[in-house]
Amino acid sequence: MPSFPLKARLSQPCHYRRVFDGPNVKASSKAFLLLAVENNDGPSRIGIIVAKKHIRLASRRNRIKRIVREQFRLTPLGRSMDLVVLARSPADELDNPAVWLDIAKLWHQINATADRQWAG
Numbered sequence: 344m345p346s347f348p349l350k351a352r353l354s355q356p357c358h359y360r361r362v363f364d365g366p367n368v369k370a371s372s373k374a375f376l377l378l379a380v381e382n383n384d385g386p387s388r389i390g391i392i393v394a395k396k397h398i399r400l401a402s403r404r405n406r407i408k409r410i411v412r413e414q415f416r417l418t419p420l421g422r423s424m425d426l427v428v429l430a431r432s433p434a435d436e437l438d439n440p441a442v443w444l445d446i447a448k449l450w451h452q453i454n455a456t457a458d459r460q461w462a463g
Contacts, residue, residue: 353390370452
């Protein structure tokens, strides 16, 4: 399996701050919240936040992050954007296929909303 490249990650606090301060697009479910801003600098990048407060066990937090990263890697986004994925407490109760399906629905929502807002 190929590694997840550094250029595909939000790696500095200022990158996260930019998304949190002014998200152009939001999508949410019971288990996840996705925030996105347009990125004119290069390829889409992602940051994943899974708080210990919401999901206690490290193995479960890591499982969520692995699934989200793989979904991001395999899902083509229509536009270049910076995304932050926040996991909520109900994410801990979902099995792997349910997490995969939930994230897939949110990618679709983000793509559709971004196309409407950033068209033109």
